[in-house]
Amino acid sequence: MDQPRQPFVNQNLKFLWDKLQIRTQNGVIFQYPSWKDQYQVYNSHKDQYENIISLTHKYNEMSEELFWGNQSETIDVLIFNQDIDVNPENAFKLMGKNPVISYYHNVSLLFEEKFFKHIQIILISPKNNIIYNFENKSIISTYSSPYLNDLLRIFIKKYKPQDQFKVEIVKDFYINKFPHIQVKEPFQNLKPQTPQCRLVDDKQTIIWLVDTKCLKYYLCFEPNFITYYGQLNENYQKHGRGILFQTNWNDYNPNYIILQGNFENGKRNGIMLKFSSRSQTLSHGLEYLDDQFIKQVDLDQNGKIKVAEIVKVETQDKPISTAPKKRIIIMEEGVIINNKEVTQNDRQRALKSDIFVKFNQQFNSNDEKILSNRNSWLNSSIIDGFALDLQKQHFEQAFNSNDPIKNFNTFVIDSTYLTSAAIDYKLVTSLKALCFEFKGLTIFDVFQNIVVVVNSNNSHWYLVLVKREQQQGVYQLKFHILDSMLGPSKKYINVCQKIFNLLTFHLELDANYRFDSENNIFVEDVQQQNDASSCGDHTCFFMYQIFNGNNYKEKNRKQIGEMRGMLYNLIFGQQ
Amino acid sequence: MSIKEIPIILVCKQKEKTYNVQVNIESSIEDLIIELHPLLQPGNQQQIVLHFGNMILNSKKQFKDYNIVKGSIIDIIIYTHGGIFLN
Numbered sequence: 080m081d082q083p084r085q086p087f088v089n090q091n092l093k094f095l096w097d098k099l100q101i102r103t104q105n106g107v108i109f110q111y112p113s114w115k116d117q118y119q120v121y122n123s124h125k126d127q128y129e130n131i132i133s134l135t136h137k138y139n140e141m142s143e144e145l146f147w148g149n150q151s152e153t154i155d156v157l158i159f160n161q162d163i164d165v166n167p168e169n170a171f172k173l174m175g176k177n178p179v180i181s182y183y184h185n186v187s188l189l190f191e192e193k194f195f196k197h198i199q200i201i202l203i204s205p206k207n208n209i210i211y212n213f214e215n216k217s218i219i220s221t222y223s224s225p226y227l228n229d230l231l232r233i234f235i236k237k238y239k240p241q242d243q244f245k246v247e248i249v250k251d252f253y254i255n256k257f258p259h260i261q262v263k264e265p266f267q268n269l270k271p272q273t274p275q276c277r278l279v280d281d282k283q284t285i286i287w288l289v290d291t292k293c294l295k296y297y298l299c300f301e302p303n304f305i306t307y308y309g310q311l312n313e314n315y316q317k318h319g320r321g322i323l324f325q326t327n328w329n330d331y332n333p334n335y336i337i338l339q340g341n342f343e344n345g346k347r348n349g350i351m352l353k354f355s356s357r358s359q360t361l362s363h364g365l366e367y368l369d370d371q372f373i374k375q376v377d378l379d380q381n382g383k384i385k386v387a388e389i390v391k392v393e394t395q396d397k398p399i400s401t402a403p404k405k406r407i408i409i410m411e412e413g414v415i416i417n418n419k420e421v422t423q424n425d426r427q428r429a430l431k432s433d434i435f436v437k438f439n440q441q442f443n444s445n446d447e448k449i450l451s452n453r454n455s456w457l458n459s460s461i462i463d464g465f466a467l468d469l470q471k472q473h474f475e476q477a478f479n480s481n482d483p484i485k486n487f488n489t490f491v492i493d494s495t496y497l498t499s500a501a502i503d504y505k506l507v508t509s510l511k512a513l514c515f516e517f518k519g520l521t522i523f524d525v526f527q528n529i530v531v532v533v534n535s536n537n538s539h540w541y542l543v544l545v546k547r548e549q550q551q552g553v554y555q556l557k558f559h560i561l562d563s564m565l566g567p568s569k570k571y572i573n574v575c576q577k578i579f580n581l582l583t584f585h586l587e588l589d590a591n592y593r594f595d596s597e598n599n600i601f602v603e604d605v606q607q608q609n610d611a612s613s614c615g616d617h618t619c620f621f622m623y624q625i626f627n628g629n630n631y632k633e634k635n636r637k638q639i640g641e642m643r644g645m646l647y648n649l650i651f652g653q654q
Numbered sequence: 655m656s657i658k659e660i661p662i663i664l665v666c667k668q669k670e671k672t673y674n675v676q677v678n679i680e681s682s683i684e685d686l687i688i689e690l691h692p693l694l695q696p697g698n699q700q701q702i703v704l705h706f707g708n709m710i711l712n713s714k715k716q717f718k719d720y721n722i723v724k725g726s727i728i729d730i731i732i733y734t735h736g737g738i739f740l741n
Contacts, residue, residue, distance in 0.1 A: 333709075335708055335709070363723065406678070407675060407676065407681060407686055408675065409664075409674075411671065411673050411674075416673075416693060417692070419692065425688065426688055434701075435712075436710055436712040439710055440710065441703055441710055441733070460733075
């Protein structure tokens with residue numbers, strides 16, 4: 080979550096305000112003055128105030144650092160002026176010549192709204208401090224002077240008496256030492272946290288407080304397949320920095336959206352980084368205003384705006400003026416290798432018109448045959464597609480129930496996790512989409528049941544149900560084997576070890592998580608198959624029972640026999 | 655290269671191949687699969703499936719439907735029809 084804040088953009092002038100500078104596409108036009116520039120102004124008091132001027136300079140840089148690094152909502156600008164104590168009239172009169180004030184004056188001209196929201200100016204002198212808060216329209220001062228308002232005139236173009244700032248005179252010094260950055264404490268063995276369920280914007284939301292020690296970050300699960308990790312306001316609306324993970328369902332296929340950026344009172348605001356997946360591949364930026372999509376922005380790999388030029392997204396109903404160019408050039412090591420014409424034969428072989436994608440799996444008539452014939456083995460497309468559908472339904476049912484926290488308890492990891500290293504990031508994506516990368520909270524805090532679909536040597540299907548138990552200060556992962564052709568627990572050691580290793584690696588589980596080999600493997604007494612082809616059916620049945628909160632040990636041959644029909648309707652039925 | 659033509663990278667771990675591909679964002683996924691067929695020569699019971707991020711690409715859709723942009727990496731997975739088979 081230490082993604083830097085995006086530069087603020089002045090759309091009309093194509094100016095960007097970034098850390099210690101205002102720039103255009105072509106270069107920096109205003110830069111925060113260097114220490115030397117500031118120093119010259121006070122050269123007459125070189126020895127006396129050298130240290131304090133140097134410290135204010137460092138402080139201002141630090142304050143900018145915190146703001147653009149997203150750890151602070153304001154930039155507190157310190158201005159040192161020793162004349163405030165002895166000759167306030169002159170001090171305020173000459174304030175406009177201060178190079179730091181000049182820089183922020185430019186900020187206020189070019190980014191008026193952002194300036195008033197995020198800048199607080201603090202005048203300090205050997206005896207007094209005055210804080211100018213533009214957002215709250217307040218002046219807090221340790222002394223009273225008719226010239227206090229003079230500084231406002233520098234930043235507010237049309238200063239109206241009725242808009243006078245509220246002046247509060249305080250006795251004590253506001254600052255008697257320079258603020259220091261709060262150092263984050265490392266996480267220690269946190270006790271499992273308790274979530275709460277709240278109605279936020281009329282939506283039931285499960286809210287986990289992730290970090291109580293430092294910045295308050297929350298993990299929220301909302302209906303409509305939205306997971307949010309970030310900051311909230313007092314009404315538990317998204318507010319501040321956050322990452323939004325959303326799954327949109329279109330024709331039974333998921334479309335994953337990952338957006339990172341600023342939220343204000345539950346609404347997306349400003350430029351959001353859009354990731355093509357959680358593998359850190361940044362696709363582009365999207366600009367929002369009060370949750371309304373404005374435009375798409377090109378970003379470089381660091382998330383900075385590439386050019387101020389805005390690319391408008393084409394709308395679908397816009398007619399395409401020219402016919403698309405179809406030619407595809409494929410190169411291997413710099414040499415074009417598809418220079419032969421594709422023959423009709425190639426085309427026919429490649430085109431299988433009955434192929435369709437559903438539940439993020441590809442199906443065709445062959446799968447229809449499998450589901451119509453009890454002697455065929457179920458394949459991974461069918462089982463993984465079913466798993467995804469169960470997960471989807473689980474999400475919906477949990478939020479429609481009276482107790483979403485209790486009922487939102489199962490997460491499935493499909494078979495490609497163990498069988499295809501090529502696409503293992505698919506799981507990482509979906510897991511990380513649930514924010515398990517964040518310290519202080521793991522998948523096992525949120526879900527009691529982690530279901531792993533296992534394909535054993537391309538010849539057998541079974542389920543491994545992973546649960547966490549706390550024993551003597553460490554977490555033991557317990558592996559429950561749901562196998563319709565069960566064997567001794569020894570048989571499953573390798574698979575369980577592999578699952579443990581992969582979860583530890585991908586979820587960055589700490590050293591507190593243990594796998595105690597055979598002792599943590601429990602072969603469950605579940606329905607056994609009496610043929611050579613129904614392991615997939617049994618696996619789907621066990622999964623169905625777990626997701627629906629039923630007893631997976633239930634011996635129900637009839638229902639298992641009906642699984643294939645259910646799967647057929649799911650995939651090939653007109654729902 | 656027109657704006658609609660973008661360079662992308664195809665990776666097929668099963669065959670240890672990496673291809674640089676120039677494709678029109680309005681081309682269909684199917685067009686690319688057709689081009690890949692003679693190169694990867696999958697068996698009769700096999701088929702080429704393209705993955706982008708966590709999505710299986712629908713062969714009937716276009717590249718632009720998936721926000722595939724310049725430099726996107728697409729995985730080629732060769733699936734075996736008929737599901738599971740014994741080694």
